[in-house]
Amino acid sequence: MTGINxxxxxxxxxxxxxxxxxxxxxxxxxxxxxxxxxxxxxxGLYVFxxxxxxxxxxxxxxxxxxxxxxxxxxxxxxxxTDVTLSQSSNQQILGGGIVxxxxxxxxxxxxxxxxxQNSAVEPEExxxxxxxxxxxxxxxxxxxxxxxxxxxxxxAALLSRSSK
Amino acid sequence: MDLNSYxxxxxxxxxLGLFGVITRRNGVAVLMSIELILNAANINFIAFSRYSGxxxxxxxxxxxxxxxxxxxxxxxxxxxxxxFNNFGSINIDDANKMSQ
Numbered sequence: 001m002t003g004i005n006x007x008x009x010x011x012x013x014x015x016x017x018x019x020x021x022x023x024x025x026x027x028x029x030x031x032x033x034x035x036x037x038x039x040x041x042x043x044g045l046y047v048f049x050x051x052x053x054x055x056x057x058x059x060x061x062x063x064x065x066x067x068x069x070x071x072x073x074x075x076x077x078x079x080x081t082d083v084t085l086s087q088s089s090n091q092q093i094l095g096g097g098i099v100x101x102x103x104x105x106x107x108x109x110x111x112x113x114x115x116x117q118n119s120a121v122e123p124e125e126x127x128x129x130x131x132x133x134x135x136x137x138x139x140x141x142x143x144x145x146x147x148x149x150x151x152x153x154x155x156a157a158l159l160s161r162s163s164k
Numbered sequence: 165m166d167l168n169s170y171x172x173x174x175x176x177x178x179x180l181g182l183f184g185v186i187t188r189r190n191g192v193a194v195l196m197s198i199e200l201i202l203n204a205a206n207i208n209f210i211a212f213s214r215y216s217g218x219x220x221x222x223x224x225x226x227x228x229x230x231x232x233x234x235x236x237x238x239x240x241x242x243x244x245x246x247x248f249n250n251f252g253s254i255n256i257d258d259a260n261k262m263s264q
Contacts, residue, residue: 008165012173019177022196023184035196038177042203045173048165049214054206054226061230066199066237073192073241077248095186103179110171117167118217129220130227138224145231152235159242162249 008048015041028074032067039063053126170211178204191244191254195237202233 014037021034039062046055123129134142177200184197206226213222247259 005165012169015173016176016180019180019200022200023180023188023193028190028193031193031196035199038200039203042177042207045170045207046210049170049210050218051210051214051223051226054210054223054230057227057230058206061234062199062203066234069237069241070192070196070199073195073244076245077192077254090187090189092187095183099179099183099186102182103175106175106178107172110168110175115167115215117215120214120218123218126220126223130223133220133224134227137221141228145228149231149235152238156238156242159239160245 011041011044011048015045028078029071032071032074035070036063036067039067050122051126053130167211167215170207174204174207174211177201177207189255189257191247191256191259192241194256195240195244199233199237202229205229 018034018037018041022031022038025031025034039058043055043058043063046052046058181197181200181204184200185194188194188197206229209222209226209229213219216222244254247256248254251258
């Protein structure tokens with residue numbers, strides 16, 4: 001049991017440290033690469049929470065899709081001569097103070113609320129239940145999501161097309 | 165590793181993302197911070213789903229959050245590219261006009 005705890009805290013610290021590099025680094029490429037490690041760590045947390053299908057989806061869509069898109073965005077929005085790919089931040093002290101207050105309030109709320117907790121056995125497979133829910137209870141949101149993805153596809157292609 | 169540790173990790177990630185959205189001025193960096201916030205919400209969904217007796221509705225919700233994040237990233241990057249073409253930089257403080 002202690003080995004599992006060790007792995008869990010390793011993944012948690014990896015997630016948080018690389019997440020702070022994402023928001024604090026001055027080099028955008030470093031930010032994107034540490035976002036990769038944050039997303040992988042979050043996928044590891046999903047595995048600890050018995051959500052293997054969501055973990056795989058996270059790796060496929062976030063790491064394989066969104067992160068590549070973000071790196072494309074970084075590369076396309078900097079001039080070739082601008083080798084540093086740096087960026088500036090402002091009002092860090094004021095923003096940090098506000099965020100610290102929000103974080104302390106959240107932690108106080110989390111630690112002082114008696115959360116509803118039911119014991120559960122580890123499911124043999126999660127894909128079957130997710131498929132049942134998607135096809136029976138959540139069929140309308142599922143279909144709406146497909147229309148949304150089509151609209152986003154057309155909208156993104158229309159917006160990024162170079163005007164004549 | 166009980167429910168509280170997952171919620172604290174998620175709160176830390178949410179605060180980091182909020183800090184990035186407040187302080188960063190580069191559009192792509194703001195987008196990355198928004199991804200952190202969405203992932204923090206996803207961890208909460210999955211953690212509550214696991215500790216409330218393995219209710220799979222939380223999995224469905226986080227699946228939809230991932231779908232929306234993909235659509236949002238595509239459209240946001242298209243808008244950022246347009247801002248870059250129109251204004252010459254993606255400092256979001258400069259982009260305060262609808263057209264140049």
